Amino acid sequence: MAKQAVQTLSGYRTAEWTRQVAIVIGASLFIAICARITVPLPFTPVPLTLQNFGVLLVGLSLGSRRGFAALALYLIEGASGMPVFNPAGPGGLAQLLGPTGGFLLAYPFVAALAGWIAEHGRRTFARLAIAALLGEVVLFASGIAWLAVLTHSFGQAVRFGFYGFVFAEVIKIMGAAEISSRWRKTNV
Numbered sequence: 001m002a003k004q005a006v007q008t009l010s011g012y013r014t015a016e017w018t019r020q021v022a023i024v025i026g027a028s029l030f031i032a033i034c035a036r037i038t039v040p041l042p043f044t045p046v047p048l049t050l051q052n053f054g055v056l057l058v059g060l061s062l063g064s065r066r067g068f069a070a071l072a073l074y075l076i077e078g079a080s081g082m083p084v085f086n087p088a089g090p091g092g093l094a095q096l097l098g099p100t101g102g103f104l105l106a107y108p109f110v111a112a113l114a115g116w117i118a119e120h121g122r123r124t125f126a127r128l129a130i131a132a133l134l135g136e137v138v139l140f141a142s143g144i145a146w147l148a149v150l151t152h153s154f155g156q157a158v159r160f161g162f163y164g165f166v167f168a169e170v171i172k173i174m175g176a177a178e179i180s181s182r183w184r185k186t187n188v
Contacts, residue, residue, distance in 0.1 A: 020066065027058045027070035028077060031107075032084035040088050044160040045099040046147070047088040048168055052103075052139060056132045056176035059111030060118045061183060067111030075104060099160070102146020103139060110135040118180070128177035136169055 034054030040047045059067035078085045081092045085104070089095040096104055117131035140162060147157035 023062065024066055024070045024073060027062060027066070028074040028084070030054055031058065031071065031074045032077070032082075035084060035086045038086040038088050041164055044164055046103070046143070046161050046165075047086055047100075048165065049086045050172075051086065051107075052136070052169065053172040053176055055107050055110050055139075056114055056135055056172060057179060059114035059135060060128050060131060060176055060180035062111075062115060063119050064112045064115035067115040068108045071108040071111045075107065078104070099147060099150060100143070103143035103161075105146075106139050106142035109142075110139045113138055123181055125177055125181045128181050129173055132173040132176050136173060140169075 031051060031054040034050040037050040038047045039049075055071060058070050061067075062070065074084060075096070078091070079093050079096055083091060085091055085095045086100070089098055089100060095101070114131040114135035117134065118128055121127055144154075144157045144161045147161045148154045151157055151160065
């Protein structure tokens with residue numbers, strides 16, 4: 001009887017582990033799909049993509065650990081040459097070293113921060129929007145810092161990586177917070 005209970009528990013753990021791995025892989029693929037929705041902007045080497053929205057949604061919905069894992073997997077996929085990064089860039093490791101590298105490398109931390117804030121309190125729209133906003137602060141700090149290294153000019157980095165994106169990022173923050181708050185309410 002005890003042996004059967006251990007086998008059942010072991011089977012449950014294996015099934016749950018498999019489910020969690022599938023969720024993380026699915027989330028990394030969701031980010032890859034979001035990356036395909038890209039609008040190159042003539043005044044900057046950084047394109048406008050739906051990736052940031054996907055990163056925020058994954059972090060808010062899956063939490064800090066699974067969100068971090070999904071985005072770390074996404075970066076591994078991209079660095080290994082899989083076509084998951086936005087198509088406007090060179091792809092592979094070169095994309096991580098190019099103008100969007102600072103943004104890309106921040107993704108796991110953005111998802112982890114937004115997810116951690118979402119996990120530690122009531123999942124209201126306002127809380128999730130604040131979590132997403134703080135994630136975006138980390139994202140843009142990293143992206144602009146990387147651009148400043150590449151351009152040797154903080155002012156140029158801000159022009160390339162911030163001004164043209166503010167309006168779209170507000171929409172992404174609000175959209176991710178709204179979808180995550182509604183999704184969690186219906187799946188609790």
